[in-house]
Amino acid sequence: MTDALLVSNLLLWCVVIVLAVVVLALARQVGVLHERVAPAGALMPTTGPKVGEQTVPSTYRSLDGSPVTVGGPDGEARATLVLWISPTCPVCKALVPTAVSMARAERLRLVFASDGEKLAQHQAYVGDLGIAAHPYVVSQALGLAYAVSKLPFAVLIGGDGVLRSKGLVNTREHLESLVESMQSGVLSLQDYVGITDAHRDASPKEQLS
Amino acid sequence: MIDPLVGRAIATAFALLWLLAAWHKVSAGERFAATLGEYRLLPATWTRPVARLLPFIEAVLGLAWLTGLAPGWIASLTAGLLGAYALAIAINLGRGRVHIGCGCGLGAAPGDDPALSWWLVARNLALGAVALAATLPSSQRELGLIDGLTLVFALLACVALYSGASQLLRNGAAIASWRKSRD
Numbered sequence: 331m332t333d334a335l336l337v338s339n340l341l342l343w344c345v346v347i348v349l350a351v352v353v354l355a356l357a358r359q360v361g362v363l364h365e366r367v368a369p370a371g372a373l374m375p376t377t378g379p380k381v382g383e384q385t386v387p388s389t390y391r392s393l394d395g396s397p398v399t400v401g402g403p404d405g406e407a408r409a410t411l412v413l414w415i416s417p418t419c420p421v422c423k424a425l426v427p428t429a430v431s432m433a434r435a436e437r438l439r440l441v442f443a444s445d446g447e448k449l450a451q452h453q454a455y456v457g458d459l460g461i462a463a464h465p466y467v468v469s470q471a472l473g474l475a476y477a478v479s480k481l482p483f484a485v486l487i488g489g490d491g492v493l494r495s496k497g498l499v500n501t502r503e504h505l506e507s508l509v510e511s512m513q514s515g516v517l518s519l520q521d522y523v524g525i526t527d528a529h530r531d532a533s534p535k536e537q538l539s
Numbered sequence: 540m541i542d543p544l545v546g547r548a549i550a551t552a553f554a555l556l557w558l559l560a561a562w563h564k565v566s567a568g569e570r571f572a573a574t575l576g577e578y579r580l581l582p583a584t585w586t587r588p589v590a591r592l593l594p595f596i597e598a599v600l601g602l603a604w605l606t607g608l609a610p611g612w613i614a615s616l617t618a619g620l621l622g623a624y625a626l627a628i629a630i631n632l633g634r635g636r637v638h639i640g641c642g643c644g645l646g647a648a649p650g651d652d653p654a655l656s657w658w659l660v661a662r663n664l665a666l667g668a669v670a671l672a673a674t675l676p677s678s679q680r681e682l683g684l685i686d687g688l689t690l691v692f693a694l695l696a697c698v699a700l701y702s703g704a705s706q707l708l709r710n711g712a713a714i715a716s717w718r719k720s721r722d
Contacts, residue, residue, distance in 0.1 A: 336685065340688070343696075346696050347699065350696045350700050351699050353699070353700070353703045354699050354702050354703035354706065357703045357706035357707050357710065358706050360710050361713070364710060364713040365713075470570055470573050471573040471576060474574065474577055475577070477638045
């Protein structure tokens with residue numbers, strides 16, 4: 331009798347552990363699935379500081395050692411565009427010249443941000459792209475503060491220190507849409523689609539009647 | 540009265556929990572310091588020393604659980620530290636700063652920590668209660684080979700379930716971040 335119970339107990343433990351591992355594997359698969367099928371057009375993440383909020387000024391050290399303040403009202407009332415890039419991200423490389431020319435045209439203060447341990451790699455990257463004239467901050471804290479998860483990512487802070495727009499930017503149009511958003515007051519592409527959807531929903535009924 | 544095996548299982552599980560938590564905080568030291576700063580509970584100059592100190596305290600607690608010295612004190616300290624973490628998370632949830640990582644992962648996991656949620660508060664409080672349960676008086680009996688097997692199996696099951704629960708928290712945060720994008 332005791333032997334039977336013992337065997338049954340050991341068998342049950344094995345089943346419990348296998349089941350627990352299966353549950354873990356399933357949960358991981360669901361997690362991976364979420365990453366893979368994330369909405370392709372969702373330009374604006376919902377985490378992090380919200381558009382319209384006052385940003386808190388924080389000072390970071392740029393690659394050449396000088397202090398760079400991001401957030402808060404700007405002394406010259408210029409808007410600040412912070413663009414997160416990385417030496418390992420091919421899209422970023424293509425976007426940098428666009429950002430530089432746009433910043434010049436729109437008279438924005440342009441700050442590049444990145445993170446990672448290898449400073450030499452970042453220095454070579456800055457040299458390659460010819461962006462030594464702009465501050466380049468290597469800081470994980472800056473990325474965490476604005477909840478940056480995917481690159482290239484940009485935030486636009488108005489001259490008054492209010493967060494005007496932010497989002498994942500892959501093309502010139504995306505970058506321009508950030509400035510457009512600041513000037514027009516439409517928060518994001520999602521918002522714009524929402525407005526036009528509402529408009530479209532209302533109009534067909536009028537045509538039918 | 541609890542069985543001595545239950546007490547032993549709790550002690551070993553907490554030793555594992557604290558040592559892995561300390562390892563996680565040390566292996567990604569910069570990241571943890573930044574996360575701690577994001578909690579916005581400490582003056583900025585304290586962030587770095589506290590970020591160094593916390594994994595040290597956790598490692599000491601983990602070793603103390605293993606050695607079984609002063610079990611009453613260790614259990615209370617464990618519950619206290621977990622309660623303090625729960626309070627820190629609750630304060631930030633109250634402020635609406637739900638997007639910051641919890642900084643509560645285990646092991647040398649390079650992945651992201653789950654974002655703050657009330658589930659984490661509940662988890663920490665439940666863990667604290669389990670730690671306090673270890674201080675209950677235990678009955679006396681000799682532990683044999685079967686008990687050793689039970690201990691190992693129970694630990695394996697705990698590790699798998701804990702990891703599964705953490706993964707579900709991350710999934711939950713991912714789903715929540717999409718849902719909000721519609722309104």
